[in-house]
């Protein structure tokens with residue numbers, strides 16, 4: 001093990017806005033906290049400027065660059081965002097396991113040598129030392145938290161085992177995920193083995209991120225909705241649950257709030273509320289009312305979400321009205337973190353995001 005210091009709140013500037021941490025813990029909030037997925041991204045001209053000079057994974061691997069782009073939306077929307085998320089990618093974990101991943105402009109991630117058969121698992125590194133292999137991401141977190149200077153809390157994150165497995169086998173995005181799903185059904189033992197290894201690395205990585213300064217963490221299961229309910233229960237949920245358990249066990253009294261985003265998995269909401277997370281993030285295809293109903297009888301969780309990102313293309317008055325509706329449907333005063341149902345898109349107008357953030361603030365402020 002590479003010995004890295006375990007950093008605590010005392011090592012960083014005091015936090016001035018803890019709204020999202022309180023909302024995640026189920027405490028009352030005087031306003032609904034808001035942030036958006038992919039808030040550092042290509043819709044921002046200042047991000048495109050940085051990317052014109054540096055390859056995607058170069059930015060991830062260079063703490064000064066990762067910090068710079070992470071702070072871009074925080075500076076631009078000063079006072080309107082309640083969290084920042086470290087600029088990195090879920091695919092750094094397959095890289096840490098020894099796989100090559102490239103980001104192809106206009107196409108997305110590409111693995112030149114994806115996993116094809118169970119024998120390919122032998123190509124993966126055993127016993128990944130995340131502090132060594134992913135030390136650059138940890139350094140970026142520490143530097144970003146310092147430069148945030150307490151403005152808002154910093155999210156760490158990782159990909160969920162099923163979503164990572166899907167990329168590692170498909171070699172990139174996919175319409176059907178048939179190669180990855182073939183593994184689930186043809187090679188269930190090899191699939192479980194792979195999912196288990198990814199679980200261990202993901203949990204270690206999240207713990208290391210918290211030790212480096214992350215104040216809240218999110219697990220992204222972007223392809224959960226590609227699985228049937230039964231297969232979600234078998235091939236995704238147990239590993240999501242295990243990540244929450246492992247992270248909590250390793251962090252002990254330094255535990256931070258944990259968020260799970262299983263995109264498309266409505267059928268799994270009740271089970272997800274039992275999975276050990278403080279917050280369950282919703283995509284736009286479920287109403288807040290349906291989500292609450294699905295979770296009746298489960299442990300109380302905060303809901304996050306869930307405006308359709310494409311509403312940022314709507315006329316501003318429509319966008320404002322839909323943001324207000326969303327806030328009212330989730331309810332104000334606690335129990336909700338506003339977000340989009342998925343990430344920002346490259347063709348979004350940065351001003352539309354400002355309109356959304358202001359609408360959330362205005363609609364959710366509890367007058368006293």
Ligand SMILES: Cc1c2[nH]c(c1CCC(=O)O)Cc1[nH]c(c(CCC(=O)O)c1C)Cc1[nH]c(c(CCC(=O)O)c1C)Cc1[nH]c(c(C)c1CCC(=O)O)C2
Pocket residue numbers: 036037038039040041042051056085086087088089090091103105106107108109157173220222343
């Ligand atoms: C599936 C997934 C990936 N990466 C991620 C997920 C889970 C969330 C989701 O479902 O979107 C997570 C991710 N990727 C990125 C972040 C940074 C933090 C943030 O601002 O949210 C986070 C949290 C930066 C990024 N990751 C990527 C970009 C854009 C690429 C670029 O700058 O060239 C950014 C800003 C690239 C990426 N990375 C990935 C894909 C599919 C792509 C291509 C998407 C596209 O081309 O629009 C894998």
